[in-house]
Amino acid sequence: KAGVTQTPRYLIKTRGQQVTLSCSPISGHRSVSWYQQTPGQGLQFLFEYFSETQRNKGNFPGRFSGRQFSNSRSEMNVSTLELGDSALYLCASSPTGPNTGELFFGEGSRLTVL
């Protein structure tokens, strides 16, 4: 069974640009969550989608957005990048939702903002 796939794995952007990250969940998983991981803050919850609907959102500015498609694949977008957005962005999938059990994580997309 294929795991969670995130693309791209690494990317470098400059301040003011925007970026789109992609996540393909495990087949059959309808919930996709996104997290930002930084050395000082750990994993911070961004948002969660289930069947194309955002069910929960973390405390991030509106520059961070996401969506989920009918095949459960998800994308997140960060507009007007700032230096502080440099982080590892992790996607996790689960069959019905994160608070019901195990989350399956991808290897992440490492974003560097210069």
Add this chain to the structure above:
Amino acid sequence: EDQVTQSPEALRLQEGESSSLNCSYTVSGLRGLFWYRQDPGKGPEFLFTLYSAGEEKEKERLKATLTKKESFLHITAPKPEDSATYLCAVASGGYQKVTFGTGTKLQVIP
């Protein structure tokens, strides 16, 4: 708001030297407490879910326990391959999100 605090931040053990990692939590209505392992450059990997105080789970050299305010991850006779960052997380109420602690970085020296 849910809060998770892990201690110590870092732990260095000799191979075979048993120890425990702590996870203190504050939630409104615990739905589950989770332990994950994260290796450098990788996403977290699920280890255990605990649902109620008194519950214990074991996997190889790891044993997780849960009380009403904290959880412990006991590592018995660790090996160098147990070196990783161990993350604790909680889910509460009806919210579809999991709150993570900042982790304990474990190093096991041969």
